[in-house]
Amino acid sequence: MHNALLDMSGLPPFSRILPEHVEPALDATLADCRARIAALTAADGVPTWEGFVEPLEELDDRLSRMWSPVGHLNGVVNSDALRAAYNVCLPKLSAYGTEVGQNADLFRGYQAVAAQEHLDSTQRKLLSNALRDFHLSGVDLPADKQSRYKEISQELSALTSKYAENLLDATNAWSKRIEDEAGLAGLPDSAKALARQTAEQRGEPGWLLTLDFPSYQPVMTYADDRALRREAYEAYGTRASDRGPHAGRWDNTEVMERILALRHELAQLLGFGNYAERSLATKMAKDPAQVLAFLEDLARHSVERARGELAELAEFARAEHGLETLEPWDLSYYSEKLRQHRYQIGQEELRPYFPIDRVLPGMFAVVERLFGLTITEVAEVDSWHPEVRFFEIRDAAGALRGQFYLDPFARQNKRGGAWMDVCTNRLHTVACDQIPVAYLVCNFSPPVGGRPSLLTHNEVETLFHEFGHGLHHMLTKVDYPAVAGINGVPWDAVELPSQFMENWCWERESIDLIAGHVDTGAPLPDELYRRMRSAKNFQSAMQMVRQLELALFDFRIHLEYDPVRGGRVYDILDAVRDQVAVMKPPTFHRFAHGFSHIFSGGYAAGYYSYKWAEVLSADAFALFEERGVFDPAAGAGFRENILERGGSAEAMDLFVAFRGREPTIDALLRHSGIAA
Numbered sequence: 001m002h003n004a005l006l007d008m009s010g011l012p013p014f015s016r017i018l019p020e021h022v023e024p025a026l027d028a029t030l031a032d033c034r035a036r037i038a039a040l041t042a043a044d045g046v047p048t049w050e051g052f053v054e055p056l057e058e059l060d061d062r063l064s065r066m067w068s069p070v071g072h073l074n075g076v077v078n079s080d081a082l083r084a085a086y087n088v089c090l091p092k093l094s095a096y097g098t099e100v101g102q103n104a105d106l107f108r109g110y111q112a113v114a115a116q117e118h119l120d121s122t123q124r125k126l127l128s129n130a131l132r133d134f135h136l137s138g139v140d141l142p143a144d145k146q147s148r149y150k151e152i153s154q155e156l157s158a159l160t161s162k163y164a165e166n167l168l169d170a171t172n173a174w175s176k177r178i179e180d181e182a183g184l185a186g187l188p189d190s191a192k193a194l195a196r197q198t199a200e201q202r203g204e205p206g207w208l209l210t211l212d213f214p215s216y217q218p219v220m221t222y223a224d225d226r227a228l229r230r231e232a233y234e235a236y237g238t239r240a241s242d243r244g245p246h247a248g249r250w251d252n253t254e255v256m257e258r259i260l261a262l263r264h265e266l267a268q269l270l271g272f273g274n275y276a277e278r279s280l281a282t283k284m285a286k287d288p289a290q291v292l293a294f295l296e297d298l299a300r301h302s303v304e305r306a307r308g309e310l311a312e313l314a315e316f317a318r319a320e321h322g323l324e325t326l327e328p329w330d331l332s333y334y335s336e337k338l339r340q341h342r343y344q345i346g347q348e349e350l351r352p353y354f355p356i357d358r359v360l361p362g363m364f365a366v367v368e369r370l371f372g373l374t375i376t377e378v379a380e381v382d383s384w385h386p387e388v389r390f391f392e393i394r395d396a397a398g399a400l401r402g403q404f405y406l407d408p409f410a411r412q413n414k415r416g417g418a419w420m421d422v423c424t425n426r427l428h429t430v431a432c433d434q435i436p437v438a439y440l441v442c443n444f445s446p447p448v449g450g451r452p453s454l455l456t457h458n459e460v461e462t463l464f465h466e467f468g469h470g471l472h473h474m475l476t477k478v479d480y481p482a483v484a485g486i487n488g489v490p491w492d493a494v495e496l497p498s499q500f501m502e503n504w505c506w507e508r509e510s511i512d513l514i515a516g517h518v519d520t521g522a523p524l525p526d527e528l529y530r531r532m533r534s535a536k537n538f539q540s541a542m543q544m545v546r547q548l549e550l551a552l553f554d555f556r557i558h559l560e561y562d563p564v565r566g567g568r569v570y571d572i573l574d575a576v577r578d579q580v581a582v583m584k585p586p587t588f589h590r591f592a593h594g595f596s597h598i599f600s601g602g603y604a605a606g607y608y609s610y611k612w613a614e615v616l617s618a619d620a621f622a623l624f625e626e627r628g629v630f631d632p633a634a635g636a637g638f639r640e641n642i643l644e645r646g647g648s649a650e651a652m653d654l655f656v657a658f659r660g661r662e663p664t665i666d667a668l669l670r671h672s673g674i675a676a
């Protein structure tokens with residue numbers, strides 16, 4: 001059998017990758033990696049950078065290139081066969097990761113290289129990260145603890161995958177058919193057309209609502225039928241739990257409990273007090289007290305104001321619409337009404353100005369002006385779905401710097417949310433010269449009724465956000481994958497480029513590049529732009545405390561885990577809500593059961609990173625406010641000190657090199673309309 005996953009001659013041959021390729025390809029690659037590691041560690045003489053570290057970087061890269069399409073396809077075109085193949089491989093990957101991390105010969109090899117002179121700062125950073133990671137993999141533990149570490153890692157990787165599967169299955173399982181269009185009163189035409197299209201695709205009459213975000217969000221924001229909003233709210237908020245329409249069917253309760261217990265045990269094995277401490281071992285933040293103080297400081301600035309915003313909303317709903325009690329399923333609906341009332345602007349009104357075929361080239365024009373890049377589409381590149389597009393990035397000198405796939409629209413069997421992931425790393429050694437390739441995945445409203453996809457302004461922001469991650473990955477000039485692009489960047493600094501790029505969705509000069517009316521091509525009218533800007537910080541304190549709630553909850557369940565008392569997930573969530581939430585959900589709500597960022601993504605005891613990095617990104621953008629949003633020197637500074645440097649130096653040092661000083665919280669508070 002020819003195995004498409006072992007074809008490393010160019011981009012992954014997606015259309016030829018089959019589920020039955022997955023396990024044999026991984027087995028072959030791991031066997032090869034093991035043999036080469038054995039040869040490298042057995043070699044005579046003192047290990048050197050070129051003779052030892054570079055071959056290991058190439059080895060890691062081979063495994064990453066083989067596995068990347070598998071993880072990616074599992075996320076974007078999930079199927080039973082692929083899922084099964086993926087899950088068979090997780091314990092093998094986890095076992096290999098632990099084995100390498102605990103390989104004392106390898107560890108000594110890195111130590112020997114690290115002791116040598118004539119290394120540059122990137123090489124030193126890579127080595128210090130590597131030595132740190134050996135410790136975090138248990139290289140210095142006694143044998144019995146090492147094998148326990150391995151068991152825990154394997155079980156955790158299976159559990160986090162199970163958590164994501166439960167959530168995806170539960171999301172797919174619910175739908176609601178509307179027979180009479182009157183039942184959709186209030187919904188914009190775009191949402192109705194999507195519901196109609198979904199019904200047609202599944203061979204059903206009428207309109208079909210689902211829990212995919214482009215369907216769910218308009219229901220919560222616009223549906224006049226309060227009972228429908230409540231029903232959708234309950235279905236969404238109880239996914240993969242013991243409550244709601246599929247109670248107990250894909251229940252994550254035990255999965256979460258076990259994940260927390262194992263993370264705690266793993267942290268203690270390594271000598272940490274808890275998993276929050278373990279998480280911070282690789283981050284910018286120094287210790288749990290600093291993280292809590294940071295979040296509580298933001299809370300102090302915003303909770304009162306958020307309460308005021310909620311009171312104002314409740315009063316508006318009562319006075320204008322006769323609503324006695326504002327419930328959670330009323331929040332988006334009346335917020336949208338209040339926004340309309342106050343600013344005469346809503347997401348739907350902006351949509352016609354953001355057809356995706358205008359936004360994309362516009363966004364490329366923005367980064368061309370900012371960073372001197374040219375981005376062009378390449379036709380007929382093999383992919384996993386007809387909607388996928390492929391682009392390449394060249395710099396001012398014409399050199400090919402990176403390539404990326406864009407998979408823009410929501411569909412069944414595709415994981416929700418938006419993300420950037422690595423397809424290929426930059427690798428530049430004597431033996432290899434490889435440019436970085438990224439996946440940009442979004443879940444935008446698909447084109448309906450033969451019209452192009454029209455994005456909401458939120459979706460435009462999401463696109464800029466993910467593209468910011470993509471630029472960080474693709475513009476890197478670092479030669480070694482372990483610290484190139486987003487690799488080796490502390491998790492609480494990794495959102496700097498992404499959140500930074502969102503700012504260009506709000507400036508007049510850049511809006512003119514990305515907006516154009518779908519029918520006439522007309523620019524966004526001044527009047528509409530002014531209203532959009534003035535609505536920017538609408539309910540910003542409520543949004544702030546919502547993020548603080550998630551961050552504190554995530555951090556505290558990992559910090560306060562107690563083996564005797566268990567995870568106490570909802571006790572801690574309640575306590576956090578007492579502290580920062582302005583509206584509490586009903587008792588049936590099961591937020592944590594669907595909080596995939598921390599239970600199946602990489603944000604465990606790290607969700608605070610969004611806010612942490614937002615301090616950096618807001619402060620970075622403040623320089624452009626001072627000098628002009630397309631100031632060439634500021635753009636070059638950001639490209640050279642942040643985007644091109646990846647994880648090759650301490651995140652704080654890179655920020656200071658760009659900004660000339662350490663970050664302050666002021667710009668974030670000012671941008672959020674929350675004065676210091």
Ligand SMILES: [Zn+2]
Binds near residue numbers: 465469495498
């Ligand atoms: Zn991000």
